Amino acid sequence: AQSVTQLDSQVPVFEEAPVELRCNYSSSVSVYLFWYVQYPNQGLQLLLKYLSGSTLVKGINGFEAEFNKSQTSFHLRKPSVHISDTAEYFCAVSLHSGNTPLVFGKGTRLSVIA
Amino acid sequence: NAGVTQTPKFRVLKTGQSMTLLCAQDMNHEYMYWYRQDPGMGLRLIHYSVGEGTTAKGEVPDGYNVSRLKKQNFLLGLESAAPSQTSVYFCASFYYGYTFGSGTRLTVV
Numbered sequence: 001a002q003s004v005t006q007l008d009s010q011v012p013v014f015e016e017a018p019v020e021l022r023c024n025y026s027s028s029v030s031v032y033l034f035w036y037v038q039y040p041n042q043g044l045q046l047l048l049k050y051l052s053g054s055t056l057v058k059g060i061n062g063f064e065a066e067f068n069k070s071q072t073s074f075h076l077r078k079p080s081v082h083i084s085d086t087a088e089y090f091c092a093v094s095l096h097s098g099n100t101p102l103v104f105g106k107g108t109r110l111s112v113i114a
Numbered sequence: 115n116a117g118v119t120q121t122p123k124f125r126v127l128k129t130g131q132s133m134t135l136l137c138a139q140d141m142n143h144e145y146m147y148w149y150r151q152d153p154g155m156g157l158r159l160i161h162y163s164v165g166e167g168t169t170a171k172g173e174v175p176d177g178y179n180v181s182r183l184k185k186q187n188f189l190l191g192l193e194s195a196a197p198s199q200t201s202v203y204f205c206a207s208f209y210y211g212y213t214f215g216s217g218t219r220l221t222v223v
Contacts, residue, residue, distance in 0.1 A: 009154065034212075043216040044157075044204065090156060101147050101172060102212060106156040 002027035002093050006105035013081055014113050021076040021108045023091035030096040033074040035065055038088045038107075047089070050074060061085070086112045117141070120205050120215035127195045127222045135190040135218050137205030145208035146188040148172075148180065150201040151217075157204060163188055195222045 007022040025031060035047040048059025055067040065076045074091060091105040118139045127133055137146065144165045149157040159172030161180040169180045177199060179191045188207075192199060200222045205215040 006156075044214045046212075092157075101159045101162050102157075102206070104149075104156040104158070106154060 002031060002095065002103050004091050004093050004103055004105035006089075006091050006108050008108050009106065010109045010111065012111045012113060015083055016080050018079050019077065019081050019085075019110065021089050021091075021110065023074045023076065023105060025072050025074065025091075025093045027072075027093065027095070031093045032096065033065075033067060034092040034094075034102065035059065035063070035074070035076050036090045036092060037061075038090065040087070044090070047076070081110070081112050083112050083114060085110060118205055118207055118213050118215040120203070120218050122218060123216070124219050125221070127192075127220065129195060129197060129222060131195050132191070132193050133195065133220075134192075135203055135205075135220075137188040137190070137207075137215060139186055139188075139207040139213070141207060141209060141213065142185065143207035143209045143213075144185070146182065147206045147208070148178075148188065148190045149204045149206065150174065151204060152201050160190065160203075197222045 003026045005024045013019045033050040036044045037047050038044050047063050048057045050057045050067045058064045063078050067074050088107045088109050090107050092102040094100050094102050121136045147162040148160040151157045158174045160178050163169050163182040166185040181189045203218045206212050
């Protein structure tokens with residue numbers, strides 16, 4: 001069975017600084033990878049996803065992630081964060097069949113400090 | 115508007131009461147899922163369905179039952195609510211991409 005580990009439960013960062021949220025996965029077969037964002041008291045919004053092709057994936061709001069198969073990682077990055085990026089971020093994985101349930105990490109709370 | 119609709123959005127139950135959460139999708143998706151979200155735990159899969167009339171257990175199925183009598187609806191039932199079931203519940207459907215509902219915040223007192 002696949003699993004997802006988000007290495008940091010909380011990440012504080014100053015406004016306009018870069019940020020990296022780390023995600024590692026475990027699976028014996030090929031997977032699809034996702035990052036979701038959840039703003040306070042809201043639902044989940046898809047930031048970006050990796051299905052195949054280029055290992056550098058660009059998403060919404062200036063975020064990007066890089067798939068590294070050898071390190072089984074899918075870290076999320078943004079070169080300059082804003083106060084509005086304060087939210088919880090979830091990494092998730094599904095098997096290559098695509099219709100299997102998403103398996104989520106425990107989340108990383110990003111706090112952007114003015 | 116096409117999407118996944120969850121009802122109710124909020125509910126407070128007393129221990130031992132029962133209730134049903136409804137997830138409805140109008141996209142003709144075969145696959146539907148119920149998750150619960152708890153602080154520091156991420157989203158954990160409760161039950162899922164791969165088509166009308168089918169259900170399967172996820173990671174945390176105890177205390178919940180589900181039914182998929184119609185393709186568009188996936189019901190999550192709590193027969194005897196416990197405080198440990200206080201959570202935010204999310205429903206999702208899948209067809210070449212996952213669509214999530216806006217969640218149901220349930221408090222069991």
